[in-house]
Amino acid sequence: MKTLVIISHPEYDDSETQAFLKKAVQNFTNVTWHRLPNQQTFDPEEEQRLLMQFERIVFQFPMYWYSAPASLKQWEDDVLTRSFTFATEQARLAHKELLIVTSLGYPENDFQAGSREGFSISEMLVPYRALAYRSGMKFMSPLVISQFAYLTEAQKSQLLIKYQQYLTATDPFSFTAKQNWVIEQLQTELAKTTDKMKLQLIIDQLTENQSELAGLKEQIKLIRQEEEG
């Protein structure tokens, strides 16, 4: 599976979050980084050709006024022509996956009814969900990164793995797919006998998975004991 990451960020070069995310996937040959320029129009045919080479399309951006910065909107307006996009016409995006990766300057808790922002992330993303719906794409659960600057090193390590999985695992929300993904990564890394930190992260993830498994086994044991009364 190949993934295209379309990045919309007016101050990309100053963004620690974007630098972190880029580094996280720099060794993944199946991930392509596509940064959008500001205040420019796009060549629809060129961009459409690019889209056709990928199965997962990522819209990656800091949340500005509850949606992507203007450059992604410009890209949508120029590139996603009706005939190319609509499920009722050429449906060239049908069955691809659409993933939103968005960063927030405020706690995710603020985004709910009655809270500071008044609406949930799921509600704010309706225009993208409607785009997926209209074009026959599968809308994935978004990856929301809130207040990156305040994350601890441990939280950043978790985010790194999570981001890699969201971009490259076939089903990043299933336990089995995650487990398989980790094993794949481990094999790749071992083959290259490369940097220790990443190996450590993978081992941590495996340990976490194992403890989750152990917890499940313990629960099953208790249920059996109760049954045997």
Added chain:
Amino acid sequence: MKTLVIISHPEYDDSETQAFLKKAVQNFTNVTWHRLPNQQTFDPEEEQRLLMQFERIVFQFPMYWYSAPASLKQWEDDVLTRSFTFATEQARLAHKELLIVTSLGYPENDFQAGSREGFSISEMLVPYRALAYRSGMKFMSPLVISQFAYLTEAQKSQLLIKYQQYLTATDPFSFTAKQNWVIEQLQTELAKTTDKMKLQLIIDQLTENQSELAGLKEQIKLIRQEEEG
């Protein structure tokens, strides 16, 4: 009350809808037309100074991928700085009204769960509703114009009046405010002894109102008769 109409339309000069709307309010001195350029950034201070002169702010645009074209997003990103906008900071927009006037290429019926677009207009407008919420603005019921090209002359006449009311009546959704607005218009027109077509429209509107009033009176009569048994 003064109204600022901010128009975002990449092909403004070719738009029959926009030409119609502009003509509809050309004689209203309390309405200012502010067309946004494409692929340009905005001077926040200049735009903020402009905003401060109006009580009602209109975002007017054709719906492109379930929101405004990129130029309005660029304007939001540049002009609506946190300190200026947030209700928790300077709150310079607080208590102003925000009105969305949007045109659709498809029937409004398509915009609901299970229908072709899958989501309602109210859902799609969440990013603007959240902006109003965060800045303390009053979000007005949007004016949705669907398939302008297919409207009959009678429907266009109705739209013209409705648009004028949405832009200039103090409460365009109350019967009394509408009635007062019509009378005001009539007085202005009579003073100028001007074009007949517009007068005819106003008379039509008055007639409609009168028939609604007559209907209400009839209902009250029936209720009284029942009471008197």
